[in-house]
Amino acid sequence: MTNRESALAILRYQPYGRLPIVHFGFWGETLWKWHGEGHVTEEEVRGYWDGSAGEASIIGKLGFDFGWGVSGGPHTGLMPGFETKVVEDHGDGSRIVMNGDGVLILQRDGATSIPREIDHTLKDRASWEEHFKPRLQFSAERVNIEGLRRFSENPDRDYPAALYCGSLYGQIRNWLGMEGLCYLMADDEELYTEIIDTVGDLCYQGVKTIIESGLRFDYAHMWEDICFRSGPLVSPAVFREKVGPHYKRITGLVNSAGMDIVSLDCDGCIDALVPVWLENGVNTMFPIEVGVWNASIAPWREQYGKDLRGVGGMNKNVFAEDFAAVDAEVERLKPLVDLEGFIPCPDHRIPPTAIWDNVRYYCDRMRKEFNG
Secondary structure, X not given: OOHHHHHHHHHOOOOOOOOXXXXXXXXXXXXXXXXXXXXXXXXXXXXXXXXXXXXXXXXXXHOOOEEOOOEEOOOOXXXXXXOOEEEEEOOOOEEEEEOOOOEEEEEXXXXXXXXXXXXXXXXXXXXXXXXXXXXXXXXXXXXXXXXXXXXXXXXXXXXXXXXXXXXXXXXXXXXXXXXXXXXXXXXXXXXXXXXHHHHHHHHHHHHHHHHHOOOOOOEEEEXXXXXXXXXXXXXXXXXXXXXXXXXXXXXXXXXXXOOOOEEEEOOOOOOOOHHHHHXXXXXXXXXXXXXXXXXXXXXXXXXXXXXXXXXXXXXXXXXXXXXXXXXXXXXXXXXXXXXXXXXXXXXXXXXXXXXXXXXXXXXXXXXXHHHO
């Protein structure tokens, strides 16, 4: 049984050949650090992206089998995006830049964290009608059928290929900013709802076009990132009312095409939104970020049963420690794997604090523990 077949079997509670050793990618700073230490080549770093030959070479050295969430799908963002341009150069290595989402951000040379947001083009009905609504209409140009065919039918891949179905709330947060989105919900509920409905319909139409083309994928995948360490960045009741129906519509569509696994990428403490996703067809939580809130699939499984699956839940921070810390983390994961329907995976992209030998040791230890 291949790694791809085993991963899908695990999430379907079926017998499987082996537990794949799965990752969620690496920060660029991590790869450049490892390059400086002589572990990876410059060509591998520059040629790295999810699903690339560069990725395959790097993870081959470490011992991972594949990365979760490698996907292809319709273009569900602004089309065209805003022109990225420097609006103001401060002359000290920092500058104000207009990015592709129409957001003014403060960029600093050498900074690796999320940049500070200065202002947003999307503020109200007028800016929505002029700059955003026209860029969020469906057209055939949003779907590259031949490119998706090469991806989904690639005979050399040994990883599950996902149909990316978009983001129904997270990308709206990106356009408005967190503060702007909260104010809009209170000040203009009609516009707030219209934006969500427009994005939801765009994602649905793109997925529908791909399914009607006859292309098939192993599972469906979506992205949000709408939670932080204390919980969601949106009221669960509002999310259920406004966004839930769009999830249900899209998951019903992919289910009809045989995709019974629907994975969702959301960082942070997602507990309050898990029931909303489950009742609307999302059944696989990813990356189950451990964080300071100690997230784990175990209490969710106890509460929701086998309807809920998971990929993730491995505390990536142990890569900065030592072999003993890695051993302890692997031991913590063992009873979670025994729950079935769960594939361990570092709970976000591996950060620059990670020590190369610790990551290699983790892969070796996981392989010996579960597939020895």
